[in-house]
Amino acid sequence: MKSLAPLLLALAAALSATAPAHAQLVTAPVDGIVAVVDEDVILRSELDQAVGNITRRFAENPQQLPPRAVLERQVLDSLVTQRLQVARAESAGIRIADAEIEQTIAGIATQNNLTLPQLAAQLERDGLSMAGFRTSLREELMTQRLRQGILRSRVQVSESEIDLQLAAQAEAGGREFRLSNIVVGLPNDASPAMLAEAQSKIEGIRALVERGEMDFAAAAIRYSNAPNALDGGNIGWRRATEIPPQFLQLLEGMQAGQMSQTIRGPSGLQIVRIDEVREGGGDIARQVEQQYKARGLLVRISELVSAEEAMAKVVAARARIEAGEDFATVAREISDDTMSRNQGGDMGWFEKNAWGSAIAQQLDQLADGQLSQPFRSDVGVHLLLREGVREQDVTEQVRREQAREAVSARKAEDEYERFLRQMRDEAYVETRLAS
Numbered sequence: 001m002k003s004l005a006p007l008l009l010a011l012a013a014a015l016s017a018t019a020p021a022h023a024q025l026v027t028a029p030v031d032g033i034v035a036v037v038d039e040d041v042i043l044r045s046e047l048d049q050a051v052g053n054i055t056r057r058f059a060e061n062p063q064q065l066p067p068r069a070v071l072e073r074q075v076l077d078s079l080v081t082q083r084l085q086v087a088r089a090e091s092a093g094i095r096i097a098d099a100e101i102e103q104t105i106a107g108i109a110t111q112n113n114l115t116l117p118q119l120a121a122q123l124e125r126d127g128l129s130m131a132g133f134r135t136s137l138r139e140e141l142m143t144q145r146l147r148q149g150i151l152r153s154r155v156q157v158s159e160s161e162i163d164l165q166l167a168a169q170a171e172a173g174g175r176e177f178r179l180s181n182i183v184v185g186l187p188n189d190a191s192p193a194m195l196a197e198a199q200s201k202i203e204g205i206r207a208l209v210e211r212g213e214m215d216f217a218a219a220a221i222r223y224s225n226a227p228n229a230l231d232g233g234n235i236g237w238r239r240a241t242e243i244p245p246q247f248l249q250l251l252e253g254m255q256a257g258q259m260s261q262t263i264r265g266p267s268g269l270q271i272v273r274i275d276e277v278r279e280g281g282g283d284i285a286r287q288v289e290q291q292y293k294a295r296g297l298l299v300r301i302s303e304l305v306s307a308e309e310a311m312a313k314v315v316a317a318r319a320r321i322e323a324g325e326d327f328a329t330v331a332r333e334i335s336d337d338t339m340s341r342n343q344g345g346d347m348g349w350f351e352k353n354a355w356g357s358a359i360a361q362q363l364d365q366l367a368d369g370q371l372s373q374p375f376r377s378d379v380g381v382h383l384l385l386r387e388g389v390r391e392q393d394v395t396e397q398v399r400r401e402q403a404r405e406a407v408s409a410r411k412a413e414d415e416y417e418r419f420l421r422q423m424r425d426e427a428y429v430e431t432r433l434a435s
Contacts, residue, residue, distance in 0.1 A: 035076055036430040037083045042076065050075045052127055054230060064215055064232065066222035072433060074221065074229055080431075081227070082139065084423050089142040092149065096141045101134055104141070150419050151412045157404050165403040168248070169241040177240065177251065178276040180216060180233040185225035186268035187421070202262055202269045209259065216259075216273050225268065227420070233273075239280055242406050247272065266414040267421070287395045292352060292363050293388040295327050295345040297335035300380040310381040314374040318383055321371060327385050336380065349390070359384060 032044040051072055058065050065071055109119040120130045128136075184202045186194060205223050208214040214222075217232030224233055240248060250260045251274060260272040297317060299310040317330050328344025335341040352360045358377035366372055366386040374381050 032432075034432050035080055036428070036432075037080055038087065038428050040083055040087065042079050042083065047072060047076055047079065049127065050079060056127060064218040064221065066218065069433075070222055073431075076431060076433065078227075078230060080429055081420060081424065082143065084427055085143040085146055085420075086139045088423060089146040092146060094142050094145045094149075096138050096145075100141070101138055104137060105134070147412075147416055151415060154415050154419075155408055155411050157407045157411070161407050162400055162403045164245075165241065165407050166399065168245050169403065169406075174280040175240045176237055176278050176280040177243070177274055178237050178278075179235040179272055180220065180275055181226060181228075181235055181270050181272045182216070182220045182224040182233050183226035183229075183265075183270040184223070184268050185421075187425075188418075190268075198269050199262065202271060206259060206262075206271055226270070227417075235272075239406075241403075242410060244410060267417045285395075286393065287398045289351055289392050289394045291349045291390050291392045292386065293349050293390075294347050294359075294363070295331065295385040295387060296337065296340060296347055296355075296359070297327075297331040297345050297383050298337040298380050299334065300336040307376070307381070311374055311376075314381045314383050318371065318374060321383075321385075327371075345385075349392070358382065362386075 033041045034044050034047050035042040051068075054071065054075060055062070055065065066074070105119070106116070109116055112119070114122065123130060123133050182202070182205055184198045184205075186198050190198070201223070205219050209216050209219055217234075220226075220229055220231075220233030223229075226233065228234055243251070247260075247263060250263065251272070254260065254274050256274050256276050258274055260274075263270050263272065297314070299305065299313045301307050301310050305313075313334060317334055320330055321327050326344075328346070331345030332341060335345055337345070340347050347355065352363055356377060358375060359382065362372045362375060362382075362384050363386060366384070368386055368388055370386055372382075372384040372386075374383055376382075
């Protein structure tokens with residue numbers, strides 16, 4: 001049976017590089033403090049376990065790891081960043097329910113064809129207890145929610161950015177790149193002297209790799225300031241359309257195994273290596289969506305209006321329409337749906353599930369021009385008049401939405417790195433490793 005370490009790395013970016021934090025503060029014997037992070041501490045036992053997780057991952061290629069002292073500093077930096085994110089998530093009120101943790105663990109076991117006891121046994125062989133795994137998983141899920149919240153308010157994509165992305169996609173085609181990088185960090189207000197020092201450092205790293213004195217992954221572990229340093233700088237597969245145009249230009253003409261020229265990015269200076277290139281899928285196929293046109297009215301159920309009263313009101317409304325009154329007139333009079341009431345209940349053209357599952361089920365049962373029976377949803381009682389159905393080509397909308405997602409993902413990476421640097425700058429961090 002294979003080790004689960006690669007899986008843990010993929011599912012929780014900090015999992016294999018971090019040990020259970022707060023759980024260990026309760027169960028571990030008193031030991032040395034290797035870092036003070038605001039009002040929290042990181043213990044020597046936590047650092048040793050985290051370093052042990054890394055060394056086990058590289059057991060077959062130990063030469064890729066830097067000396068123990070360098071590795072400890074890299075791992076400690078990752079622990080500090082993770083601890084700060086968890087603290088920020090807690091202060092933001094982010095909580096992960098026990099049921100979600102158990103569901104996630106069950107999913108991990110299923111994906112690997114393991115029972116829960118087998119998963120626990122495999123984790124133990126990888127140096128992790130099930131309790132520690134739960135703690136690490138909870139913390140990683142918290143940081144994911146923190147990231148989502150931060151980016152939701154900070155990342156915006158304009159229509160002009162989408163247009164530029166679509167133009168870049170047309171030129172790039174379907175190529176995909178597996179990439180790695182090494183980053184020498186720089187603050188936003190870096191002085192010329194700091195920039196020159198960083199330039200000298202990254203060129204020195206490049207020279208080591210080019211002369212064959214150090215593998216790229218080993219150099220990333222030892223020298224990179226990026227969050228993926230302990231993964232050997234691995235970025236993973238990226239479609240050409242997901243790579244910033246200025247970066248993509250540098251990759252043009254490069255072969256697998258080659259390194260780019262030095263790039264100035266939001267986090268500092270970096271060099272990117274192409275690990276592999278492949279042809280991916282081309283442009284998306286034609287997308288057709290079935291859409292409906294309907295009118296509807298809603299009487300909400302509330303503390304003031306019971307379910308029985310709401311149903312009676314809609315039944316009476318249906319009787320009026322059946323007797324010849326205009327649906328629009330009745331909807332303007334009694335509907336509580338503020339989105340459609342002023343339009344006489346006109347819901348426009350929409351995809352079947354756009355208004356929820358209760359309305360979708362009714363659409364399937366009605367013919368054009370047919371009035372539904374009153375029906376319940378989570379918010380109240382509805383009446384629906386189906387007016388038409390059509391097949392709509394939504395290829396362009398889908399293409400633009402994919403372009404929006406690509407731009408958003410690219411901006412999110414840069415923005416969250418800025419957030420992490422700012423969070424680190426504002427925190428009190430004291431490391432106590434021997435020089």
